[in-house]
Amino acid sequence: MSTGASVVLLTGAASGIGAATARAFADDGWTVYATDVRTEFPADIPERCRCLELDVTDSEQVEAVVDHIIEEAGRLDCLVNNAGYGVAGPVEDVSSDDVREQFDVLVHGPHRLAQAVLPEMREHGGRIITVSSVLGHTASPGLGAYSAGKAAVESLSDAVRIEVAGADDIHISLVEPAWVETGFADGALESLRDADRTPTYDRTYDALEDGWVLTGGPLATTPEAVAATVLAAATDDPPKARYPVGAFATFVRWTHWLPARLQDPIHRGFGRASALLGRWL
Template structure:
């Protein structure tokens, strides 16, 4: 077996997930890339990745994926829970079905996949679970109640999980990216337009979409991928790794009062 270890990466069809798969392959890891859009992973397959169709809201696909890795490799060393999306819109406008889906994808699916790999990691007495959170797991922005609620929940979930699995030699790490070059901003803007573009919150929606058309300070997915690699290769990884403009956002949240931070958000979206 490759001494670098066996890694499962979800959300591997684009952005941070795909960049991480490529980097880990270069570093000699055995990498399984999982996503709903298999056709978007053909390029990493040609580079040596094992690809699989997986929907983190589908129990069968997750079980099949984990079982396949254990059957083929005999172990799972790292789980990178990276699949997710941003569902934005005013609380009053977002259908509860969509709110539940945001939690299903960004929290419950991740949690279930974690449950499925833990027995193997406990058996090995080693492993790393790396969760993609966000600066949004500690701060808040406009029209993002359900997204931020899910990411705040993920932070608490990860902290508790870390305490539970440490005695078994398993590390839990949170990655907190800021704005990143990916499909994320486009998807979030589409949700805002669809949900709140023609409601009492339309002015806020327009401001959100305009701001996200040209986001400032975005990081390359490669920057986040290198953070993931750093966490994987560290014998004693940090509990959290912060990247890009997330550092400034988290610092401001720490030093500013709630009311002052509210003003910063309004100013950022040019809302008076």
């Protein structure tokens, strides 16, 4: 039976951007299905949302969760792909297994979910929103594997947007923050601890561990700002294809149009300068 309220399925909702987004949708009157591979949600989330376990790398679980929501709520109006994590390190030093596992979450997860929700949305309309990153446009030294995953999901989302355009009331949007004040950096740094390090990349590792490449330092935005942007993508009429979050994200995104001979020194210089500042501050 339909709940009457609009219904959103949100992945990666146990912390950071996901938890903030769950709160934003709940505040706006949506029925929120907050999901995560972990089942430990902040105390207020189960009070306001319907919490489910969901591993986006498990095709059977993806289908089961989507079927459960449609059966229980009677509809599914919005999917927010937020689940993700970062593997840090120079591309030469990151293992293929780590890259493959990250792609399974960042790229194959949204693909599985799109396949699961599109038949329902084709009947009644709906929106698919993916929390990406400006790194999907512009790679950063030490985050090449993560940038590649975000670039892939950007292309995937663009293709779906073009494929569904005009035929159905389905809209696809990308939300593109730069740095956000979450546990992302801690998780990415964890991936560095056991890495075999090629000495050539000492400066890259310094930028990751001491600089702002992972955290953004004072340039980072809040999870709440990203959540507000996701909600805008879910409610704007019509929605935009892309939503950069904040002025700095817009700036980083547009540096993509610079020639490589200008882009590359900017990225190298940012990491090195922020590492020096990180030691002083």
